[in-house]
Each structure stands twice: as structure tokens, then as C-alpha cells.
Amino acid sequence: MLSKEQNERLTRVGPGTPMGDLLRRYWYPVAFARELEDWPIRKVRLLGEDFALWRTPEGGYGIIQESCPHRAASLLYGVVEVDGLRCGYHGWKFDEGGNCLDQPAEPGKSAFMRHVKAFAGKAEALGGMVWAYIGPDPAPELPRFDVFVDPGFIDVGHSMLPCNWLQIMENSVDPHHVEYLHGRYFEFLGSQQGFVAPKSFQKKHLKVGFDAMEWGILKRRVLEGHTEEDDDWAIGHPLVFPHSMRVGGAGIDQMQIRVPIDDTTTWAMFYSNHHPEGLDHYPEQIYPVDYEYQWMDDKGRHIVDYIEGQDVMAWVSQGAINDRTSEHIGKSDIGVIMLRRMFKAQMARVEAGEDPTVGFTRTPHQRIELPCEKKKFGASIDFALAWLDMGSTRYSPALDTLRKIHLEAARVRGETPSADEYATAQHVGIY
Numbered sequence: 018m019l020s021k022e023q024n025e026r027l028t029r030v031g032p033g034t035p036m037g038d039l040l041r042r043y044w045y046p047v048a049f050a051r052e053l054e055d056w057p058i059r060k061v062r063l064l065g066e067d068f069a070l071w072r073t074p075e076g077g078y079g080i081i082q083e084s085c086p087h088r089a090a091s092l093l094y095g096v097v098e099v100d101g102l103r104c105g106y107h108g109w110k111f112d113e114g115g116n117c118l119d120q121p122a123e124p125g126k127s128a129f130m131r132h133v134k135a136f137a138g139k140a141e142a143l144g145g146m147v148w149a150y151i152g153p154d155p156a157p158e159l160p161r162f163d164v165f166v167d168p169g170f171i172d173v174g175h176s177m178l179p180c181n182w183l184q185i186m187e188n189s190v191d192p193h194h195v196e197y198l199h200g201r202y203f204e205f206l207g208s209q210q211g212f213v214a215p216k217s218f219q220k221k222h223l224k225v226g227f228d229a230m231e232w233g234i235l236k237r238r239v240l241e242g243h244t245e246e247d248d249d250w251a252i253g254h255p256l257v258f259p260h261s262m263r264v265g266g267a268g269i270d271q272m273q274i275r276v277p278i279d280d281t282t283t284w285a286m287f288y289s290n291h292h293p294e295g296l297d298h299y300p301e302q303i304y305p306v307d308y309e310y311q312w313m314d315d316k317g318r319h320i321v322d323y324i325e326g327q328d329v330m331a332w333v334s335q336g337a338i339n340d341r342t343s344e345h346i347g348k349s350d351i352g353v354i355m356l357r358r359m360f361k362a363q364m365a366r367v368e369a370g371e372d373p374t375v376g377f378t379r380t381p382h383q384r385i386e387l388p389c390e391k392k393k394f395g396a397s398i399d400f401a402l403a404w405l406d407m408g409s410t411r412y413s414p415a416l417d418t419l420r421k422i423h424l425e426a427a428r429v430r431g432e433t434p435s436a437d438e439y440a441t442a443q444h445v446g447i448y
Contacts, residue, residue, distance in 0.1 A: 019341040027360060028181050028338050030277045031065035035364045040064055041152035042373050043259055044159045045276045046286070047140075048147045049173075051304040053078070057097045063151060065279040069093050070140060070147065071102050078140035079113035080149045086117070086135050111135045144288065145171060145305040158378050160232075163386045164263065164272045169292030170422055171305035174409040176312060178285050178329060181338045182260065182277040185285060188328060189262040189273070190352030192225045192238050198327050203407075206322055215403040217393075218324075226250070227352045232376050233258035234355060235388060248390035255387055258359065258376030266393025267401035268293025268426060281337040287325060287409050291422055293401065295429035300418055310409035325409040398427035398434050 019027070030037045047061045053072035060083065061068040067083040069092040081102060085092050090106035097103075101118055103110040109130075110119040115137030117130040138151035144165030150156045178185075188194065199218035207214035224239040237253035239245055256262050262273045269291055276284040287310075292299070312329040314320055319330040346354065363373045372379075393400065401423040410416060427434065 018344050018346065021342055024338075024341045026364070027341075027357065028183050029280055030182070031280065035368060036360070037064055039360070039364045039367045039373065040259060040277060042157065042367060042377060043152070044141075044148045044150045044157075045260065046146040046274060047080070047149045047276070049304065049307050050142050050145050050147055051307075053147065058093055058095060058102070060093050061149065062278050062282075063149060064277055066151070068138070068149070068151070069095065069102065070149065071095075071097050073097065073113075074099050077113070078142065078147050080138045080140040080151070081111055081113075081115055082136040085109060086133050087120075109133075111137070113137060145173075145307075146288075155379075157372075158381060160376075160378060161382060161384055162257070162263070162272065163384060164270050164288060164290050166384050167270070167290055167292065168299070169270075169290040170299040170415075170419065171302060172289045172291065172410060172413050172415055172419060173286055173305050173307040174289075174310040174325070174412060175284060175286035175307065176309050176329075177278070178283045178312070178333055179281060179337060180283060180333045180335065181281060182275045182283040184335050184339045185275045185283055185332045186256070186260065186262075187353045187356060188332060189256045190227060190234055190236060190356050191350070192236060192352070193222055193349050194331065196220060196222055198331060199324055202321075202327065203324075210322065212322070215324075215400075215407050217400050217403065224250070225352070226253075227355050228253075229355070229359070229375075230255060230388075232385075232387060234352065234359065236352065248392045252388050252390045254389045254393075256356065257387070259363075263387045263389050264393070265389040266391065267397060267404065268423060269401060269404055270389065285329070285332075289410065291419055293423050293426035295426035296422065299422060306413060306415040308413050310412045323407050323409065323411060324404075398423060398432050401427075402434060 026035050030040055045063060047063055048059050048070055052059055057072040059070045061070045068080050069083045070080045072078055081092060083091055083093060085104040087107055087109050090104060092102055092104055094105040095102045096105060101110045101112040108121040109117060112118055115135040117133040120130045123129050138149050139156045140147055140149050141159050143159055148159055195218055203214035204219060220240040222238055223241055226237040228235040233256040235253050235255045237250045239250045254264050260275050264271050269289055271287055271289040274286045274288060278284055312320055312326050320326045321330050363375055366373055405419055
């Protein structure tokens, strides 16, 4: 267990907190690019602070404190101009660096505006999303991970969750929950409600392992009936420090991103790139398909008959901020312990005036490939279809399109779905 002070240090993300200072050294997705096409200014809350995000007429992006430095009116109600964002109240204009460019009502020869500066971060587009950096200069490179730049059909489920981001991240280094929460519990639900739960998640863990790496922690497992030669151990998949997890299998590569909005709110998204073996072209997309997955029903109960809904139950039911002073950590929680130590070590570096060394880069690049198993749990077309129908993707408006993509790829590979999945194949007219 942790002391109250240790728990506060690990969970609080606001300005001036040790964790907040560390997390401000990284980039976060804060909006979908299509949203800025609909209207060029959007409110963003990140790490306990409020910002105005805007799209420039030339297609770039800026992010600035929401409150105008003049008399605190919201810059969300400003005017986008070629060289900056102009406050709608008195017309003060600020560029993407926060510099004041114009104060219309001040005397023409006044030097006043040279003494006024708004806090501004950096904003860039990647993978159909707008990412923000609100830490000190110079900003690190925005990591261009494979999931965000590789060709495929992109589908993004997201929702705001009323809990601290750390309890979600700790789940990423807790492999044993899979066989119970997504295995035994899912099977129990199926027996009670009359559906067949995915078999892939019901296998017993014989061995787990965790290795520190450049981008975070590589998680490995050996499942019952498998060996260390299988992808789940030989390759594994990484927790991407400090806020994501990379998973994949059966032609689906996913980044699970946990954006700390404030101490008790997390924007949790599942960014999936579908590119199954057998296809070399996909339906045309201007922007990724994005949608909200549902996690609570109209009676205020968690929706737990799909994989991510079960995870959300486990995260949110811990409370707004998990009270780790009353926990009982065992040997099976070695991954959680490793993650906490990694956070503590990286916070210490930032407190000493140094850059973080994990998940952080200043090297320009076009693509970063992360290790990730391709045949997760011995994945096949059945695994892909279970992912779609028994996961958050079931809420996607592109669900039928995704089924067709994976079933057509399976047909090209000569792979036939099992009897349990055959009805899905007939539904979309493939088999």
C-alpha cells in the first residue's frame, strides 16, 4: 500500500504538482481534426487547465490559455485571423506563441502590447487528431507511432470517464485480470444472459513478464496451451509511457490512450487501425470514424457485456481517485509496482531539471514501430470478429464496414470463420 502523500504525488496532475510537471513533458490528443473543420475554435481542458484550441486559415493549429490576459473574457468566442486569434471582447490579438500582436483601443505608439503575453502551448495534427503540448520549451517531438501513420481503416471509440488516469494505466500492466474479468466473468454473464463469451480470453496465464524499454514497459505472457515461441511472449505489447497502451492481433492494431483532463476525469479512447492480411486497399476515409462508446445504462449501472465496458467498470468503480492506502499488493502485481517506480524515477528527473528518459524523444522521425503481437491469443478471424462484436467497436457506425473488411481478408487468405461466427459472415454477405 501507499501512504496518502505517496498517492497524492502519483495522482495529482495540476500545475505545479510533481506528476503534473512530468506529464506536461508529453503530447496528448485533445480533439478530432474534423471538429475544427466544423468550427475553428474549440475548448480544451488538459491536466487541470482550460485552453482555446484553434485552426488557422492555412490549416495549422494553435492552443492558448482560454482566459484573455486583458480582462479574462473567454478566447473561445474570438475571431480566427491569418496571424492569430483575436479576443471577441476588446479585439486583443495573440499569435500561436502567445505574443500580443494588437490592442486596437490603445494609443497607436504604445509599447504596452510588448509587455503582455498569454500562455500558449504547441498543437499539431497526427492520425486525424489534434495533439497538444503544454510543457516548457523546447517541445519534444510528437511521437509518430505506427498505428497513427500506417495505412488502414481507422476507427476511434472514446468517452469521458469520471476517474483518475493512473488507475486506468495500472490496468495496462495487470495481465491477470484478462482471464478473470474478460474470461471467467464474461463467461458467467453469457451463461446468465444467453450469449457466447469470447473463448480467447478464458485461457489461464502460466507466466507473465515485464521489461523496461525506451517507450515504456513491454508486457509478455504465456497462456495455457501456448509456449514462449508464441507471439504473446516472444513479442508481447507495450505500455507506452505515460498515457497509452499498444495492443493488436488479427489485423487490428490499437492504441489505447488515456488523456488526463484533470485529477478525476480521463478521456479514454481506443484508436484502431484495421489492416488485415489479404487486403491492400480499404474504404476511403477523409477522417477517422469516431464515436462515443457507452459504459453506463439508463439505470446508472455499468454496461459490462463487452470487453472495454468491463475495463471501465473496474477503473471507475475504484472511485474518482483510488485510495491506495488501503490496497493489498501481491506478487502478481509486479507490473503495477514497476510502473509506479517508473513514474517516481521520471518525476525525480523532471524535478532535477532534466528531460524524462522514457516515452520521450527530441529526434525527428517519420514513423516509430512498436513491438506488438500479431497473433494475440492465437488470433484468427474469430478473434477479429469477437473484437468487433464484443468490444467497444460494437458502438461504431462503421461496424458493418469493419466486418466486411475482416471477412473479405479472411476469404482471400482461405480462412473460414467458426460456426459461432458464421452468422456474422452471412449477415454481411461474405460467406
